Amino acid sequence: MTADREQILSRVRAALAPLPVRAALPDYDAELTVARKLLGDRDLLTVFAERIKLVNGLLLTDVAALVGHLRAGGWMRGYCDPLLWPQLATHFGPEFTVETVFDRTRVDHFAFSITRAVGAIAETGTIILNDRTTASRLGALTPWVHVTVLDRAAIYPDLGHAIAALGDDPNVIWVTGPSKTADVEGILIEGVHGPGQQIALVV
Amino acid sequence: MVTEKIDQFAATLPAEKRRSVYESTKATHEKRTKVLFDHFPDPNRLRLIAGEIKQHVIENLDTYLPAVEAKLQSHGVIVHWAATAEAANEAVLGIMRARGATKMVKAKTMVSEEIELEPFLKKHGIEALETDLGEFIVQIDHDHPSHIVRPIIHKSRREIATSFEREGLGAYNDDPGTITRRAREFLRQKYLQADVGLTGANFVSAESGRIVLVTNEGNSRFCLAATKCHIALVGIEKILPRDRDLALLLNLLARSATAQQLTVYTEFISGPKAASQPDGPEEMHVIFVDNGRTDVLASECRDILRCIRCGACLNVCPIYRQASGHAYRSVYPGPVGAVLSPLLAGEKFPDKVDLVKASSLCGACNEVCPVNIPIPDLLLRLRDKAKREGAPSCGTPPMGAWALLASQPTAWKAALFGGKVMNYLPLNLLPIPAAQAWLKTRTLPAWRGGEFRRWLKNRTR
Structure with missing residues (x-):
């Protein structure tokens, strides 16, 4: 392995040695990577609401609406981040069964899950999760309906701002709508390995 | 009959497949153009700058590679290096064995296709299951992907339904929703039973040592939520500076x-x-893979190492649309494959020489490339290399007689007139293989040599 390292690096050096000049690293204005046409000068929550709808995500603004949505879909068994459940429990009736420990031996038992998001991206309708605030990676992925609780003050305008805010978390994941595929004859199907419904509950 | 291999394949492609590849690549290409121009005032500028950034990276890999290695190590990542496909496969096997692991779930990675990881692990008693829906179908069919982004663009839902039935994934049902749901149910048990998750990397930031992975299905996330060990196979050219x-x-x-x-x-x-x-990996390994890339870096075609594997050049290419991906007989099809595959073939370069000629040099691939790779120029350089190395070729006739005529005005004029005899000869009987191959799919217009000269001479201003 060490031999391979030396071999690769010496081959790289030999390949580059004949170049009279090396290509310089270009600089560019941050504005270059902003889809300004999508943002306009509207408020970020308005843009986020519009964009998440376009990727078939769902934005809700109160817990009662969420409970109604889950009941209407027949999603009665769920997993909830233990830090969130004390505030949410009173809204859920006794017909719901909600657990605060995700049991990986029963992934299909859970029809929905509720975890925390650390932010969102307005121009793409993206929800941002990271490892330290997501109570369970599996819990946030395997149920059919995934709900993230999002603070409206944590909406970044564009990708550049969201990247600048990555911080030192070892695993940040941007989620833009439900899991999907078009592998079979180009036909869009949602809910492949992850959620078929991706919901942002903005508080 | 002597024709190029890629032509032979294209000629035998069923009309139904050709039509579906054509229509879906065309539709994706048109949507791509629309979304770029709807969102950005000058999308061309984005791809020109992205191209400059990637060119800078590949021309400075000698500093970026050790820097990225140090950054990854500072986060507790174990870094490996593999000069060849064999070394990369051995590195993966070594990690599996050290953990006593026998089951792997894989997200889509082109490098793993390059090094033929799955058959290698299988030989050593390790199951390596593809989890991307398209790649999973390719795997159960013992087939090969025919598109970089859409591996089963060549398969119909009926073929997939038949494969699922054969594999015991349910009675025949060709509804795409049902196919997807059955794969979901089958694969989630596999993720949960696996010891190791293997992925590629779309980008690696030198500044922060972050690996970036993109998927639509969520399969790479599932690999990294269910398993305790993550292996990332990374081509040495995948780095971004900042x-x-x-x-x-x-x-x-x-x-x-x-x-x-x-x-x-x-x-x-x-x-x-x-x-x-x-949930997720307690151990993370990154394997930097060369497998011919440093040869490409040393060649005059190094620009191809900018490629980010988006497939836009496949979707726009008139040759890919007609021939489909398997005609390229390589991991990388389409215009990018026509450059990269012969280069990565090493000593087998002559086997892939037909690919560099399978282009009208229309330049569409260059125009859509998000990192502005001058693919037509690179194809010309490879044609030149093929000629200089005397690679066998059946598509190009010897040009000696032409050169003689073209350098002697009197002979040229005589030939213009004398060429009329071509109109009366049974050309398909000429004992020249190249001419026969050419005429098989084309008709020669009538010889009208000299008419332009006559018109020009008699022209009054």
Whole structure:
């Protein structure tokens, strides 16, 4: 392995040695990577609401609406981040069964899950999760309906701002709508390995 | 009959497949153009700058590679190096064995196709299961992907339903929703039973040592939620200098590949899971793979190493649309494959020489490339290399007689007149293989040599 390292690096050096000049690293204005046409000068929550709808995500603004949505879909068994459940429990009736420990031996038992998001991206309708605030990676992925609780003050305008805010978390994941595929004859199907419904509950 | 291999394949492609490849690549290409121009005032500028950034990286790999290695190690990532496909396979096997692991789930990685990882592991008693829906179908069919982004663009739902029935995944049903749901149910048990999750990397930031992975299905996330060990196979050219460059390249990648603003899942991974996180890898390995890339770097075609594997050049290419991906007989099809595959073939370069000629040099691939790779120029350089190395070729007739005529005006004029005899000869009987191959699919217009000269001579201003 060490031999391979030396071999690769010496081959790289030999390949580059004949170049009279090396290509310089270009600089560019941050504005270059902003889809300004999508943002306009509207408020970020308005843009986020519009964009998440376009990727078939769902934005809700109160817990009662969420409970109604889950009941209407027949999603009665769920997993909830233990830090969130004390505030949410009173809204859920006794017909719901909600657990605060995700049991990986029963992934299909859970029809929905509720975890925390650390932010969102307005121009793409993206929800941002990271490892330290997501109570369970599996819990946030395997149920059919995934709900993230999002603070409206944590909406970044564009990708550049969201990247600048990555911080030192070892695993940040941007989620833009439900899991999907078009592998079979180009036909869009949602809910492949992850959620078929991706919901942002903005508080 | 002597024709190029790629032509032979294209000629035998069923009309139904050709039509579906043509229609879906054309539709994706058109959506790509629309989404780029709807969102950015000057999308061309994004791809020109992205091209300059990637060119800078490949011309400075001698400094970037050790820098990225140090950054990854500082996050607790174990870094390996593999000069060849064999070394890369051995490195993966070594990690599996050290953990006593026998089951792997794989997200889509082109490098693993290059090194033929799955058959290698299988020989050593390790199951390596593809989890991307398209790649999973390719795997159960013992087939090969025919498109970089859409591996089963060549398969119909009926063929897939038949394969699922054969594999015991349910009675015949060709509804795409049912196919997807059955794969979901089958694969989630496989993720949960697996010891190791293997992925590629779309980008690696030198600044922060973050690996970026994009998927739509969520399969790479599932691999990294269910298993305790993550192995990332990374081509040495995948580096980006700064985190902010990720914003630029991510803006281009999904739009170029599938006309999406962003893929559904974009993961930024800088090491094993957080201490507070119950799920996911406690151990992370990165294997930097050369496998011919340093040869490409030393060649005059090094620009191809900018490629971010979006597939936009396949979708726009008139040759790919007619021939489909398997005609390229390589991991990388289409215009990018026509350059990269012969270069990565090493000593087998002559076997892939037909690919560099399978282009009208129309330049569409260059125009759509998110990193502005001058593919037509690179094809010309490879044609030149093939000629200089005397690679066998059946498509180009000897040009000696032509050169003689073209350098002697009197002979040229005589030939213009004398060529009329061509109109009366049974050309298909000429004992020249190249002429026969050419005429098989084309008709020669009537010889009208000299008419332009006559017109020009008699012309009055």
